[in-house]
Amino acid sequence: MSVTDDAIEAIKQMIVDGELRPGDRLPRELDLAERLGLSRNSLREAVRALSLIQVLDVRRGDGTYVTSLEPALLMDAMSFVVDFHRDDTVLQILEARRLVEPAATELAAVRMPMADIEALAELLDALGDSPTVDELVESDLEFHRRIAAGSGNAVLASLLETLSGRTQRARTWRGLTQEGAVERTLGEHRAIVQALTRRQPGIAGALATVHIAGVEQWLREALVDGD
Template identity: 70%
Template sequence: MPVTDEAIEKIKAMIVTGELGPGDRLPKENDLAERLGLSRNSLREAVKALSLIRVLDVRQGDGTYVTSLEPNLLLDAMSFVVDFHRDDTVLEFLEVRRILEPAATAMAAAHMPDEQIADLRRVLDSLDEVPTIEALVQNDLEFHRRIAAGSGNTVLCSLLDGLSGPTTRARIWRGLTQEGAVAKTREQHTAICDAIEARMPEVARSWATVHIAGVEQWLRSALVGEGTQPR
């Protein structure tokens, strides 16, 4: 194992075991390097790497601290990678959404507070009868964001939030080119909201699967049929 990787593993072990917790300050560099049997250079490289993925916070003139370790903070690194996706990976992002989002929707049906469900219904009702594609997509993003938050699982919510960006262009492309896309989106969103409101997790899961799989299936057909990709 490379020396830097070994140093990262040793610091991670201190956090995992609870020796260091959120907000704790790391021991001084000399003391920590000696304690872990590391060179100061390898320790510095490990600290730099862990600060890049938001595990550690290096404060100049103050010291190095463990961050809050909140999921949304730690998943920033994933969002950074997602921002560099290529158009030919959009289908892969949709596949992951199809796996994760139905689970989040079922959890929302079981746990989402009544007032949040009412807000979700208001999001649907706020869309004009003949919306622009931009308004439809923004409404779609907000609808799915609220459901993910309503799952009550912050890790799942952060993952889905990170996955929503790469599929936005595909959503716009579908709205512009597929006949009946607006009506179909409205119908499926309403069915999902109805199932959540009725506290029917498995029905909500099924409708979410149908909804996302439909977008995925359409995109596969469009890419194959036209030899193009959403840009």
């Protein structure tokens, strides 16, 4: 582990231990470097790295502060990395969604207010039976965002919003090229809403798995055919 890594770990531990809390200002650079037994250069590199992933906020002329550490803020750094994806990485993103999103859907079946579930049904009804691919993809993103939020777990919701948005291109491609993709997606969404309405977490999670796995399998086959 490098000296900079040591500095990053030391600051992280101060936050984990509660010594530094969201919104707190870090001690003066000289004081903190002496306390941690680090050079000021190593400390600066650590602060720069932690500011890039939005753990710290460097304010010129004011000091360095711990950010709010809200999940959505921290996930922004992840979205920066995920943006530089290739098609095979999209497969990995879909695989991650297939593993995580059913859990969020199960939680939503227990925790999501009935009014919000009814609003999901209205979102689908507003599309009609023959939406354009762009309309479907936009609705699809909102559909999954609402369910993730309905899980009541802010970390899950932020993670899934980051992952879901990065598969938009694949969803559009599927809608344009796979026969029956629009109808299949609408049918699967309605089935998920029905399970949520009936408060059936196991069924809702299973339906979410099948739904995401369908996109994943289609992309795997499309990439093989394109080789």
